[in-house]
Amino acid sequence: MGQRQGEKITGSNPVVVAGIDVGSLSAEAVLLKDGRVVTFSIIPTGADSRKAAEKALTAAMESAGLQFDDLAVIVATGYGRISIPFAHKRITEITCHGRGAFYLDPAVRTVIDIGGQDSKVIRLNQQGKVLDFAMNDKCAAGTGRFLEVMATALEVELENLAALSDQAVRAISISSTCTVFAETEVVSLLAGGADRAEIARGLHESIAARTSSLVYRVGLDEAVMMTGGVAKNSAVVKALEEKLQLRIIVPPEPQIAGALGAALLAWEDCCAAGTT
Numbered sequence: 001m002g003q004r005q006g007e008k009i010t011g012s013n014p015v016v017v018a019g020i021d022v023g024s025l026s027a028e029a030v031l032l033k034d035g036r037v038v039t040f041s042i043i044p045t046g047a048d049s050r051k052a053a054e055k056a057l058t059a060a061m062e063s064a065g066l067q068f069d070d071l072a073v074i075v076a077t078g079y080g081r082i083s084i085p086f087a088h089k090r091i092t093e094i095t096c097h098g099r100g101a102f103y104l105d106p107a108v109r110t111v112i113d114i115g116g117q118d119s120k121v122i123r124l125n126q127q128g129k130v131l132d133f134a135m136n137d138k139c140a141a142g143t144g145r146f147l148e149v150m151a152t153a154l155e156v157e158l159e160n161l162a163a164l165s166d167q168a169v170r171a172i173s174i175s176s177t178c179t180v181f182a183e184t185e186v187v188s189l190l191a192g193g194a195d196r197a198e199i200a201r202g203l204h205e206s207i208a209a210r211t212s213s214l215v216y217r218v219g220l221d222e223a224v225m226m227t228g229g230v231a232k233n234s235a236v237v238k239a240l241e242e243k244l245q246l247r248i249i250v251p252p253e254p255q256i257a258g259a260l261g262a263a264l265l266a267w268e269d270c271c272a273a274g275t276t
């Protein structure tokens with residue numbers, strides 16, 4: 001297989017490394033050639049983390065016309081990282097999301113990653129190293145899963161939840177702090193004739209409130225970037241911008257930040273000594 005960990009690669013052939021992030025809902029792979037992004041993939045994780053990692057990596061390799069043996073180093077991150085036997089190294093999501101976000105914009109000092117089952121806030125220093133972080137992995141409220149449950153209750157596609165929320169002139173606040181109770185609350189609000197758009201706005205505001213308390217736990221430092229799939233929901237981003245009173249940077253592909261960080265760390269591990 002590829003290069004062994006710690007062994008520095010020399011020679012004139014381009015060196016390809018991979019970062020894989022297997023999350024609870026989506027798996028991503030990013031390939032770097034000589035330290036630059038060549039391609040990436042995003043697929044649903046499904047029930048088997050190992051298969052998801054293989055599929056994500058295969059999709060990325062196929063799109064770049066590369067083979068498994070072309071990969072010098074593979075670094076895995078995400079909740080499923082322990083189930084990837086072909087990874088040379090496993091690194092935490094905190095480190096990888098921090099690294100990926102800092103690469104995308106070196107002005108970033110606070111990273112907010114909201115995925116399917118947890119949310120994290122990471123504070124970085126001027127060199128992009130992790131200073132501190134806070135995490136909510138105990139409760140689905142405040143995560144992407146919460147929004148998925150609520151989209152179903154509101155009978156709207158997840159991708160259209162933000163547009164629905166934008167139609168509201170006010171928010172109906174949701175008082176339950178637990179996903180299951182909040183879902184019951186939404187169902188009874190709907191039964192009482194409440195406006196769907198106003199409920200959606202209330203749900204986005206409740207995610208923003210939960211996330212902002214995580215942000216204040218680590219301390220807010222600008223610039224702020226959002227990573228993870230929930231960054232694709234513009235209503236969450238907007239509600240959080242209003243709550244924190246600042247602009248949030250959302251990269252074009254927020255879901256790949258963790259895999260990108262893993263790939264950058266793979267590159268640094270094998271080949272970048274003295275070049276970064």
Ligand SMILES: Nc1ncnc2c1ncn2[C@@H]1O[C@H](COP(=O)(O)OP(=O)(O)OP(=O)(O)O)[C@@H](O)[C@H]1O
Nearest residue numbers: 023024025026115116117118144145228229230232
């Ligand atoms: N197009 C979209 N529009 C709105 N929301 C989206 C979209 N795509 C994904 N999401 C949100 O992103 C969430 C998944 O995020 P992500 O893919 O970062 O999770 P994950 O990395 O698998 O999870 P975790 O990091 O918690 O293990 C979904 O629950 C959903 O709320």
Ligand SMILES: [Mg+2]
Nearest residue numbers: 023115228258
């Ligand atoms: Mg994730």
